Amino acid sequence: MKRSWQILALLMVLLLVVTSCSPAPTGDDPAPADPAETEDPADEEEPEEPAEPADEEEELIIAQGADAVSLDPHGQNDQSSSRVRVQMFDTLLMQDKNMEFQPLLATSWEQIDDLTVEFKLREGVKFHNGEDFGAKDVIYSIQRAIASPQAGHIVDMIDGDKLEEVDNLTVRVVTKEPFGPLLAHLSHPAAAITNEKAVTDAGDDIDITPVGTGPYKLKEWARGDYIILERNDDYWGEPAKTKTIRFRAVSENANRTIELETGGVHIAYDILPNDISKVEDNSDLQLFRDKNFSTTYVGFNAQKEPFDNKLVRQAINHAVNMDEIVEAVYYGTGNKASGPLGANVTFANTELEPYEYNPELAKEMLAEAGAEDISLVIWTNDNKIRMDIAEIMQNQLQAVGINATSEVVEWGAYLSQTAAGEHDMFILGWTTVTGDADYGLYALFHSSQFGDAGNRTFYKNERVDELLEIGRTATSVEDREAAYKEAQEIIREDAPWIFTWNGEDLTGASNRVSGFELHPAGHYRLHNVSLGN
Amino acid sequence: MEKKNNTPAPTQQVAQKRNQWKEVWRRLRQNKMAMVGLAILIILALAAIFADVIAPNGFDNQVIKDRFQTPNSTHWFGTDNLGRGVFDRVIHGARVSLSIGIISVSIAIVFGGLLGALAGFYGGRVDNVIMRSMDILLAIPSILLAISIVSALGGGLFNVMLAVGISSIPGYARIVRASVITLKGQEFIEAARAIGANDSRIIMKHIIPNSLAPIIVQGTLGVAGAILSAAGLSFIGLGLSPPNPEWGAMLSGGRDYIRDHMHMTLFPGLMIMATIFALNLLGDGLRDALDPKLKN
C-alpha cells in the first residue's frame, strides 16, 4: 500500500504546481510575461523598506471599492469605471472643482443660437494609437455615445445627425431642443472622445481596449483585481507626474484603511466615516474630505394615502431627528439636507431651511390631517447605511405614534417595485453627476418622469414642471437660476422627500502623496499626483 | 440493526424498538463530550424559547446615545452602533438561528428522505430519474445553490430556510436511498410484503423507522451546516437583514466596526461557534451510540 503515499505526494505536487501558476491578466497586454510587471512593488512585499532600484520609479497604488467594469468610454457608467477612465480619456471641456468650465480638447466655445454651440478644437493632439485628433473624432464619439445604452442618457439631447464638421478643428454641436446645461453634460466622462479606427480595431474587445487622448494609457488589467495605467508620453498637455498608477479593487470597506495603514496602497478612496480618526491621528497619513454631489433621500409615495396629503409628509419631516441620524449613521460627515440639492450644485438654493425636529408639532400636524394612526413601511435595499437610517427613522416615527416598520428589499426588486409605486416610503440616493441643477431635479421631480425614469415619489406639481422646463431650455444663466430657486422652494414646501443627507467624499492618503485633489463628481484626476519620500 | 424474528408481532416490535432507543440513550449518556454538547444545546434552546424573559429589552431597542458601549454591568455584551444591547440581540438571535437550522433541515429531511426512499424502494427508472436530478443539485456547491435560490425568491426568514433546505436535499436523499437499498433485501420486509402490506405501509412503517439512525446523525450535523449557511447568506447581504438579530446578519453589521468595537462581532461569532461546536459533539456522540460496532 505504498501507492497511497505516492498518490498523496503526487497530489501535493499537483497542488503546488497549480498554486504557483499565476493568473494571466486579461488586458490587451502584449507581453504579460514582462518581468518588470510580474515583479511586485517593493512596497507591498516589504512594507518596512520601500527601497527601489533608483531607475525604476515607484508606482502609485490606489484602492477603490470595486474594479472597473468597462473601460469603453461609452460603456458601463459606474463610478469605479469612471475613476479609471478619466485618466485615459479627455472630454471637450471639463468642470474644475469649483464647477468652472475649463478647456480640454476644445480650446474655446461659443453659443451660436439657441440650439447650437461651436467648439474650436485643440491642435496637435494624438490618440494613444497614434491617430491625429480632429473634428471627425468628436462627431464620431458623440454619435457613438448617443447610441450607447450605458452613456446615452448623458448626451441624448444632442441631435446626432446635425453634428457638423466646420473644418478639421471646428465642430458644431446641435441639440434637439434648447438645452441650458449642455456644457455640463459634455464635461461628463460619458461624453469622452475616442477614435473610430481604435474602436473598429478593438472589435469585441472594446471594453478592455481603451484608446483616448488622456495623460495615461492602459498597461495591464487583471480583471476583478487591479488595473495598471502608464504615462502617455505624447500627451498634449503637461505630462503626468507619476509614471504608473495601479488601481486595486479592495471591496471590504474597512480593509481599504487597513491597507493604507500597512502601506499596501498610497491612496484609499471612500474610507469609512468611522476610520476618519485613524487616518487623521496617524502622522504618516493625510485625509482629504469635501462635499460631493450625492444626496440621500427618503421618498414618499405621493399618490398613495395618506402620503398624498402634504401635511402628512411635512409632519413626518418634522418627526425625524436628522441630526441624530447624521451623527449616528454618518459620524457627522456630510451634512443634513435642507432641500433637494446639495449646496455645491450649480443653482442650488442655499437659503432653504431644513425642517425643524419637532415631534410635538408633528403630532399636531398629523392630527390636523386626520391621520393619527398611520402604518407605514420604510423600504431599503441591502445597503448598510440605508438600513441603519431605516431602523433609526422607524424608531423615531414610532415616537410620534406612527406604526412604522422597515423592510429590506433585494436591489432588483427594489428598483422595479418602487418604479411601480408599490411602496409607502423608500430610501435612495442620487448623484447630480453634471453638477447642474437640471440633472438633480428634472428626473426626480418632473411629472413626465414618473416611476422608472427617476420620479419614484410620483410627485406632481404643475408649477414645478413648468419651472423645471424653463430651467432646462433657457440658455441665459439668470433665467435658469431664478427658475431653479423657485422650484426648490416649492419642492421643499411640498416635501415629497424626507430631505436626508448631502454626501461627503473621504479619501485617505499617505503623506508621501502630493498634488491630489478631490472633485465633487467623484472622478479624481491624477496626473498631478506624485509620490515623494 | 439487529433483526432476530422473521415475523415480529406488532407489540413485540414496538417494545423492541423502545428498548433499542433506551440502549442508544444509555450509550449516549456515557459519552461525556456528547453530554456537554447536549447541555449547551439545551441552554441555547431555553434561551431561544425564553428570549423575551431573559432579554426583555428586545432585539431592536435603540438608544443612540448609549451606542458602542463595551461590555459592562447593564449591557453584558456591550451595545452596537445603534445603541442596542448585543446580549439582547444575541439571545433573540438564538431563536432565529436555531429555527433556521431546525426548519431547513426538516425541509431537507422530509423531501430528501421521501425522494431517497422512493428511489431506493422502487429502483429502476424511478431511481434513475430521482438520483440523476439529485446529481444535478449536487454538482452546484450548496452555498452557491442557496445564494441563487435566495436571490430568486428574495430574502426573509422563510425563503432562507427554504433555500438552505433545498440545497441540502440531495445529501439526505442519498443516505436514505442507501439504507433503503440495504434494508429492502432483508427478510422482515419480504415477510411484511408476504402478509400483504402495501408499498406505502412498508415505506412508512418499516423502511423509514429503520433508516432513522443515519438520518438523525446527519440531521444533527446538518443543523450546524444550515446555521452556518444562513449566517453566510446574511453576511454577503442575501439572507436576513436588519434589524433581524440573526447571528450572521449581526456579524455582517459589525464588520465595519471590528477595529474599534470588536464586541459587536465577537459575541455573535462566539454564539455561532458554540452552537456548531455543541451540535458536532452531539452528532459525533449519536453516531457512536447508534452504531455500536464503531465504539470499541
Place this chain on the structure above:
Amino acid sequence: MLRYIARRLLLLIPVILGVTLITFTMLYFTPGDPARLTLGEQAGAEQLEQFREIHGLNDGYVVRFVNYIKNAVFHQDLGLSYRNRQPVFAEVASRFPTTLKLAGLGVLVAISIGIPVGIISATKQYSLFDSVSMIFALIGVSMPNFWQGMLMILFFSVYLKWLPSSGFNTFQQMILPALTIGTSTAAVITRMTRSSMLEVIRQDYIRTARAKGQKESKIITRHALGNAMIPIVTVIGLQFGYLLGGAVLTESIFGIPGVGRLMVDAIKQKDYPVVQGGVLFIAVTFSVVNLFIDILYAYLDPRIRSQYK
C-alpha cells in the same frame, strides 16, 4: 476502466443540461429588471429598451432558452456579460486560476496539518494530545470561515501589521486566505484521518503485524496508513472540489477576485449570462473533480477496481 470513465463522462451531459435548465428557469423568474440594474438608476427609457433589444430580453422563456442552448452547442458561446460585454466563458475562466490557487493552497495547508495530527491522535487515542487536537479540530469546524477571516485580519494586519489584509498576488497576500481556508479544511481532514486510522488499526492484519513484533512506527506507516488513506483522499478531493466554487465568503473577506466572488457579484447585479455560465462552469469542474476522485479511489482499492473492468 476506460469504459467506466467514458460512461461517467457521458453522464455529465444530463447533469450539464439539468444545471442549465434549473439555473435558467430560476434566473428567468427572479424579480428585477436586468436592464435597469445594469444601466443604473439614471438611464432613460430609450436606453433601457435598447439594452433589452440587444440582449434579447424581450423574448419569451422558451425562445430565450432555445437560443441559449443553440448558441452554447453550435457556437460554443455562453453569451456576453450584461455589464462589460465580455464573453462569459472568458470572464469566468479568467477568474478560475485565482480560485484554483486559493483552493490549492488551502488544501495544502489542510493536508500538512490534518494528516499528521490525525495520525498521532489515532495512535495515541485518549491521550492528552488526542483530546486537545480533537477539540481544536472541532473548533475549526465550528468557526464560521468569514468570522475567522475577520479576526485574522484584525490580528495579523491591524495589530501586528505583519500581513496585508486583501489582494491575492504576492505571497504575503496569500497567507491569510490560505490559512483561513486551510484551518477549517484541516479540521475536517484531521477528524477523517483519525477515525479512518482507528478503524484500520482494529483490523486483524494490524494485530498480526503487531504480533509478529514489527515496530509500531512501521506498522503505522506501512500497513495502517495505506488503507486508511482511501477515505482521506476522498475527503480531500471533495473539499477541493467544493472550494472551487464555494469559497465565496473567504473571497469576499479578503477581496480575492475568484470565481465565487464573480458569481455573487453577478447574482446581485442580475448579470444573468455570467451567473448562468459560472454555475455551469463550476458544476462541470466539480463533477470532473469528483470523477477524478472516483478513479483515484479505484486505483487505491483493488477491490473497487475490479468492479469497473
